[in-house]
Amino acid sequence: MIDNLNIIPSGDSILIIKSLNKITSNKLNSTVDKISSSNISEIEDILILKDHIGIFYNPYKSTYKKLKSKINSVLSDDSIRIISNKKKNWKIPICYNSELALDIENVSNTLKINTKEFIKKHIKPCYDVDMIGFLPGFLYLGGLNNSLSLPRKKVPRKIIPKGSIGIAENQTGIYNIESPGGWNIIGRTPYELFDKNSEPPIKIKQGDTITFYEVKINEFNRIINL
């Protein structure tokens, strides 16, 4: 299905699947769909990262070598019906008001553009959901305009409010729970995208896309009080 796949161990409970060639996120997704569809019981979780797949497994149920050969045979078996989820596009409101966008002025200064230009450049792309993780429901979004890329803050904030949208390196990200963090906060969404009382707790999936639309502070407050 995918040529030149390289399966390597990371300790005794993680297996990493890498491609020797450049690999698209679509291919990573379809590989994961295939492995998930085969219901291998020792696999506990699968995450897709930028250019590889990480598999968490229970080493009391299988050895690395046994699991590797199972995965290899699954990947070369064309009869497995792949249950693949349709990719969705999500339209998410963002408010860039500096009361909520704690770092937007500093960030614009550092990038030597005005806030209006910053907003124009940030709101334009259709972002890819690269990954969910690091914190419950945290969304890593790829596709940030290169000219907006900048490092994490040197001193992380102790509290970043829920819904905050930040920039770090070449990604933008959404904090869906309140937490400490080092991203530059440039906006906030009034939507509650993570709900610990439902399963799944977040409907947005890795591989989906997100487009932002701007809301002013009044509209932000109206939505949040709904």
Place this chain on the structure above:
Amino acid sequence: MNKIKILRPGLYTTVQDMRRVGFKKYGIPKSGPMDEYSHVLANWLVGKHYLSETLEINYYGPKLKFNFDTTIGIFGANFDTYLNNQKIKINKSINIKSGDTLDIGVCLDGGRIYLSFSAKMKLDKSFNSLSTYDKINIGGVNGKKLAKNDSISFLKSEEVIVRTIPESFKRKYYEVSTIRVIKGVNYNIISEKSIKKLGKEFNVSSESDRMGIRLNGNKLNVLDQNSIKSTIVTKGTVQLPTGGDPIILMSDSQSTGGYPIIGNIARVDISKVSQIKPESKLKFKFITLDESESLINFEKRKFKSKLGINLSS
């Protein structure tokens, strides 16, 4: 209603089980007991499945009052423990009468102990589990560590035959623990000088928590920090942040990380890491993946043959 009342919560007492599996894709960690070995044995003492819920007790324990008859199991490090003011041993199951008070005091060695009950706790599951994860307040009692005057309700107690943990399962905790570790994916970029230091003693920092155990007193460095890409991490992953002091990720750890991975603790030794108390020492001993898998296999056979526990079920 069958209940225990928390007269004193102790330093950090939480409900934990081993059932929150499969939610890392939403950024939700497995949580669960730091010391799975002791958790499994505590559950065995009351005849419950090894994945079942226990109370994880850290460094200074709780004082509880029972209003029902039940059987409890206590296993882990040595804590100064009393039942109705009588000192008790922790390595066997104990019959409790309604009105009894259990007082688990200070820790004498190691750091954690597990308290199991023959009755099931009547608490709401969150993501298939009763494990407390206080970052988003899920599991346990109100998603938090136990507080004074909290109470936990239980279903009916099952009849249990009193059991004692066999001698060969008891552990001793030393001032210096040797921990077996498998080379990590970034082992090759550790500087030559640091490779030599890897065999020396590390100090366990008091800033450790359920997310990670921090080491210090033996700084290491890598040759090329910038070559590191984010990858998946799990309980037992040894990360090396920029400051040079390694962190061993534990039960509440995140599932991805961007720091160099210098090693992964052998699965059977993670429970030992969790019992190293702050300011004690830890030494790494590198082994291969094959060796680690043999150790797992040995542990599996021992649990099966001596206690009838199937760790792969």
